[in-house]
Amino acid sequence: GPAAPHSASGEEVATHDLGAVAPPARPARRWMPKRVVATPAAYDHPHGLRIMERLGELGLETERLASNRLTGVRGETDRETYARAKSTLAIVVSPPSRRRLQPIAPSADWRFDLAEGCPAHCQYCYLAGSLSGPPVTRVYADLDDILAGLADYVGRGTITSRRAARRDEGTTFEASCYTDPLALEHLTGSWRRAVTFFGAWDAPVQLRWTTKFDDVDGFAGLRHEGRTRVRLSVNCLPVTSRFEGGTAPLPARLAALRRLAEDGYPVGLTIAPIMAMPDWRDHYGVLLDAVAAAVDGVRDLDLTAELITHRFTPGSKEVLLGWYPRTRLDLDEQSRSRKHGKFGAVKYVYPPETMTALRAWFETEIARRVPACRILYWT
Numbered sequence: 375g376p377a378a379p380h381s382a383s384g385e386e387v388a389t390h391d392l393g394a395v396a397p398p399a400r401p402a403r404r405w406m407p408k409r410v411v412a413t414p415a416a417y418d419h420p421h422g423l424r425i426m427e428r429l430g431e432l433g434l435e436t437e438r439l440a441s442n443r444l445t446g447v448r449g450e451t452d453r454e455t456y457a458r459a460k461s462t463l464a465i466v467v468s469p470p471s472r473r474r475l476q477p478i479a480p481s482a483d484w485r486f487d488l489a490e491g492c493p494a495h496c497q498y499c500y501l502a503g504s505l506s507g508p509p510v511t512r513v514y515a516d517l518d519d520i521l522a523g524l525a526d527y528v529g530r531g532t533i534t535s536r537r538a539a540r541r542d543e544g545t546t547f548e549a550s551c552y553t554d555p556l557a558l559e560h561l562t563g564s565w566r567r568a569v570t571f572f573g574a575w576d577a578p579v580q581l582r583w584t585t586k587f588d589d590v591d592g593f594a595g596l597r598h599e600g601r602t603r604v605r606l607s608v609n610c611l612p613v614t615s616r617f618e619g620g621t622a623p624l625p626a627r628l629a630a631l632r633r634l635a636e637d638g639y640p641v642g643l644t645i646a647p648i649m650a651m652p653d654w655r656d657h658y659g660v661l662l663d664a665v666a667a668a669v670d671g672v673r674d675l676d677l678t679a680e681l682i683t684h685r686f687t688p689g690s691k692e693v694l695l696g697w698y699p700r701t702r703l704d705l706d707e708q709s710r711s712r713k714h715g716k717f718g719a720v721k722y723v724y725p726p727e728t729m730t731a732l733r734a735w736f737e738t739e740i741a742r743r744v745p746a747c748r749i750l751y752w753t
């Protein structure tokens with residue numbers, strides 16, 4: 375079940391030699407949904423039909439729903455609903471609210487969505503508490519309209535205008551806020567279309583997304599023109615092996631990072647969520663050394679890092695404990711500082727002493743172990 379997707383213990387994995395990163399022969403994981411549904415409206419969009427055709431070639435039949443509402447995913451218990459939803463793919467038209475872009479500092483000027491939901495089982499999942507209803511993975515049939523709509527936002531946005539260090543990126547668009555692109559690309563082709571769309575765009579723009587998967591074969595050789603920065607979401611082994619069920623193993627993600635960098639993509643690390651577990655310096659040291667080995671000798675490397683510490687809200691904690699009742703994730707409010715986020719929402723972050731120690735360590739050790747890497751932000 376989703377609560378126990380891991381077999382390796384921290385002790386076992388800590389001794390793995392991450393220094394030797396060999397590209398895997400094929401992606402470590404490819405999700406195949408148990409059930410595929412499409413709303414009637416999805417059939418009116420060329421990309422909806424393209425997705426259905428692609429799925430057909432993979433032997434997956436699409437079931438046409440009677441209405442544009444998604445039904446029939448609730449089970450008897452929360453866990454059953456979770457399991458059903460997580461094995462369902464829905465082809466839908468994006469809701470109108472998603473077509474008005476939101477600013478998403480510090481990551482990018484704007485976020486836009488090509489999908490919502492993800493088949494992986496991270497026990498700290500960022501989606502918990504921010505999406506409503508059962509976590510069905512929805513992919514958007516109106517991709518062409520979504521991409522065409524981005525033109526309205528070029529030249530606007532706080533990051534382009536205020537951050538000197540990132541001016542050369544142009545207007546930045548983040549496409550993985552509510553999903554994991556490489557978990558779904560083999561089923562949709564959506565992010566490849568986005569990459570070539572940005573590559574052909576006659577304006578200073580950058581597409582950005584982050585992933586915990588390694589299925590990059592289809593991206594090598596695309597006409598990206600350096601306008602897509604792919605970040606691999608990485609963490610130390612105790613986190614990747616205990617808490618990130620259904621994702622690609624860390625060495626596979628690092629091999630994917632190298633592959634993209636060698637193909638001329640600007641690349642990045644999303645180190646998140648950073649956890650202050652016992653011996654965190656040792657564990658994150660192993661990670662940074664593995665990153666250094668993975669990018670060693672890559673020509674014209676453009677590598678950034680985004681550093682995000684673990685945090686939770688009362689709402690995300692409740693949802694996560696429903697999904698993963700036996701999790702060993704540290705969700706103890708007593709050991710955290712209480713902060714008020716946007717719109718007054720409460721969140722629990724590491725206390726200031728821990729934050730300072732983590733930040734100082736990461737800044738020093740990234741500069742020392744991976745000197746080519748530019749840190750974009752810490753949060």
Ligand code: SF4
Nearest residue numbers: 492494495496499500
């Ligand atoms: Fe959630 Fe991201 Fe993990 Fe998917 S990869 S389960 S969206 S945290």
